[in-house]
Amino acid sequence: MTRSGRIRIAAILALVALLVAGGFSFQRKRTSELPVYLLGAERMLEGEEIYRLDEPKPFTYPPFFAFVFVPLAAVPDALERPSWYLLQLLMLGASLWIVAAFLRRHSPGFATLDRKGRVLCGLLVFLLCGRFVLAVYSNQSHDFVVLVLLALTALDSSENREVRAGLWAGLAAACKATPLLLLPVFLLQRRWRASVALAIALVGASLLPDLILPRADGGRWAQAWSERVVRRVDPSGAANVGTAFTRWNPLNQNLSGSLYRLTTQGERTTIGFEYVEVAPWDVPPGLRRGLTLAMQGLVLALLAWACLPRRFRDSNPDWQPWRRFGEVGAVVCAMLLLSPMSSKSHFCALLLPAAFLAPEVVRRGRDRTTSLLVAGDVLMAGLPSRGLVGRWMTNRLLAVGTIAWGTLLLLFATVRQLTRPNPLAARNLGEAAAANSSVAQDR
Numbered sequence: 305m306t307r308s309g310r311i312r313i314a315a316i317l318a319l320v321a322l323l324v325a326g327g328f329s330f331q332r333k334r335t336s337e338l339p340v341y342l343l344g345a346e347r348m349l350e351g352e353e354i355y356r357l358d359e360p361k362p363f364t365y366p367p368f369f370a371f372v373f374v375p376l377a378a379v380p381d382a383l384e385r386p387s388w389y390l391l392q393l394l395m396l397g398a399s400l401w402i403v404a405a406f407l408r409r410h411s412p413g414f415a416t417l418d419r420k421g422r423v424l425c426g427l428l429v430f431l432l433c434g435r436f437v438l439a440v441y442s443n444q445s446h447d448f449v450v451l452v453l454l455a456l457t458a459l460d461s462s463e464n465r466e467v468r469a470g471l472w473a474g475l476a477a478a479c480k481a482t483p484l485l486l487l488p489v490f491l492l493q494r495r496w497r498a499s500v501a502l503a504i505a506l507v508g509a510s511l512l513p514d515l516i517l518p519r520a521d522g523g524r525w526a527q528a529w530s531e532r533v534v535r536r537v538d539p540s541g542a543a544n545v546g547t548a549f550t551r552w553n554p555l556n557q558n559l560s561g562s563l564y565r566l567t568t569q570g571e572r573t574t575i576g577f578e579y580v581e582v583a584p585w586d587v588p589p590g591l592r593r594g595l596t597l598a599m600q601g602l603v604l605a606l607l608a609w610a611c612l613p614r615r616f617r618d619s620n621p622d623w624q625p626w627r628r629f630g631e632v633g634a635v636v637c638a639m640l641l642l643s644p645m646s647s648k649s650h651f652c653a654l655l656l657p658a659a660f661l662a663p664e665v666v667r668r669g670r671d672r673t674t675s676l677l678v679a680g681d682v683l684m685a686g687l688p689s690r691g692l693v694g695r696w697m698t699n700r701l702l703a704v705g706t707i708a709w710g711t712l713l714l715l716f717a718t719v720r721q722l723t724r725p726n727p728l729a730a731r732n733l734g735e736a737a738a739a740n741s742s743v744a745q746d747r
Contacts, residue, residue, distance in 0.1 A: 336444035337361075337649075338388055345373035348513060351520030355532040357545060364533050364545075364645075365446075367525030368478040371513040372449065388444065395448035396437065402455040403429075403659040410462055410625035413663030413670075425662045431686045432658035432678070432714070436651035445649045450480050457486065458632035458656055461498070462625035470498035474505025481534075482639035489611045489635060539600070540593045543644040554580070554702040558646040559603065559712075560596050562705025567592050580703040600642055603715065607638045610719040630722050633657030637715035641708060651685075651707060657718050664721055671724070677717035685710025 344354045344363035348370045354363050363370060379387050407414040407425075417425060440447045453476035460469040470490065476483035484506070490499040513525045536545045542556070542564035543549035549556070551564055552571045567587035587595070611631050633656040640646045640653065665675045685707040690698045 337446065338385065338444040341370070341373040341446055342377050342384065344370035345377040348517050348525070349374060349377065351518060353519075353528065354525075355528055357532060364549075366478055366481055366510065366529055367513045368475075368509045369446065369449075369480065370525075371517065372479065373446075374517070385444070389441075392441065392448050395452045396440075399448065399452045399455045399655060402452075402459050403655060406459055406462060406625075406629050407659060407663065410629060411660075411663050412623075412626060413667040416667050417663060421666050425666045428662040428665060428678070428682075429655070429658045431682045432662070433652060433654040433686070435686065435689050436648055436654060439649040440652050443647075443649045445647075446479075447649050447652050450476055450483070451653050451655065453479070454483060454632060454636060454653055454656060457483075458629045461632060462628040464624070466495055466497040467501045470501025470503075471505045473498070474502040475509055477502070477506050478509035482643045483635070485607070485635050485639050485642075486632070489607070489631060492608065492611055493613055537644045540597050545644075549645050552579070554699065555647045556645050557640075557648065557651070557702070557705055557707035557711075558643050559599050559641045559708055560644075561646075562708040563592065563596050563599065565703050565705060567595070580700050582700065582703045603638050603641050603712070606715055606719050607634055610634045610722040627722055629656070630660045630718055633660045634715060634718045634722065637711050637718060640711055641715070646708070648707065651711065654711065654714065657714055661714070661717055661721065671720070674717045674720050677713045677720070681710040681713045681717070683710075684713070 340361045340363055344365075347354045348367070354367070354370055356362055357364070376384060376387060376391075414422070414425065439445075453472050457469050457472040457476065460466075460472060473483055473486040473490075477486070487499060487502050490496075490502065510526045519525060519528070533545065537543050537549070540560075542551040542561045544551045551561070552568070553561060554565070556562075566583050567585070569581065569583045569586040611634070636653045636656050640651060643650070661674065661678055664670060665678050687693075688698060688701045688706060693701070
């Protein structure tokens, strides 16, 4: 057996062992997010109210997300967790396959890497988002549903399948609202077919629960979600809605929550988390609101700047697939920073910007500024887990909001790559791939 064959078998065995161990951990964990989704689906089946914000773990997502879990709610109780675990494996596998397809087909930097470089590229992707992917399994959460829809959006967008890209984006927005940030990007770039497809998918998916499982009181699910959840969220401050969102919540790693903890002294959490004082001073509410709006405006401005059509990029149509994928990665960073609630497992979607940036960091001739920004994200967000730095330090880092600030660095890195001429842009992609193939044959 060749060395590569032995390595492949060892990798497969390690993967199987990891999946088995993860399955046992998944099954034994008592507290998880899965019962929240299943309870919402069961109540929707009965036509009962699903937005009960006085409960310990209320359902707060758009109604289509409860509708998605209706088939799983019909599974026998003993099979719910194993079924969900297998579904999560399939969704993660599909997301990884999509990312690998992008790297093989459209990444100029990846085409220049030898085998060692590609291993380093995979390692860097894991350092950027691995802990968040594992958190999805630990929490038994729904985030792979959104991840696979965004990954499909990115791949179809990169391959100029506008209608399909819009449909996937609309379904993602129907599940979690924040992917709706893709709509202004499509409109900014005058991608009318993608915009229309997104709107149709969003409206259709949002109305589907009313058509199939109407409310017993005759109302509309989307209207109930808007009145009970959306209208109670203040976009200029940390979300504080019943037991669903609390202002001082270290698990909330969005911009507004992180800024609130860094500028507010003496407020205790109401949901059982350890309170850690991290604010150097207590900022007046008006100034805090202004700072929050300014940071959110910065994120939106960066996203718009990254997605503006540019002559030096559009002059080479072969470069378009690479940057279209990167634009979805920039949207992912922005939606995580602007969402009312972004817990650790939500950041598994960073797989997309991580895959976009990793080859640009590993390849020769890499941009030093981009590499420093990515390294900052690894140090701030990718590495500091309880297993490495301990619970005491992890609680303090979460209170500071290191995941949010690391994601902001990742957004800067993505925007930098999208707005500068790339020496390995697509006219060199074929030459790089041919040279890489020649090197492989010589070996």
